[in-house]
Amino acid sequence: MNDAGVGWIAAIIIGGIAGWLAEQFMKSSMGMIMNIVLGIVGAAIASAILSYFGVHLGGWIGYLVSGFIGAVLLIWVVRMIRPASA
Incomplete structure (x- = not known):
């Protein structure tokens, strides 16, 4: 988080936005707290995965993009592990 130049308050706000965008993209229904966590x-x-491939995103936009990508991946993994109930 310090590498991206984003403080804790901004991380919560940007994390919430990234989680909400991922929720909309994946057509999921989660609460505000879960969006922030996601x-x-x-x-x-996502930052760890992208840095492994040599991609480094910085600043608020980079944090938002990596948060969105990571949240989408997390939602996808949860859906693979726990299929939707009928």
Whole structure:
């Protein structure tokens, strides 16, 4: 988070936006707290994966993009592990 130049308050706000965007993209229904968690954790996971491939996103926009990508991946993984009930 410090590498992206984003503080804790901004990380919560940007994480919430990234989680909400991922929720809309994946047509999922989660609450505001889960969106924030998905965005922040997703940003950390996506940043690690992208840096492995040599891609480094910085700043607020980079944090938003990596949060969105990571949150989408997390939603996808949860859907693969726990299929939707009938």
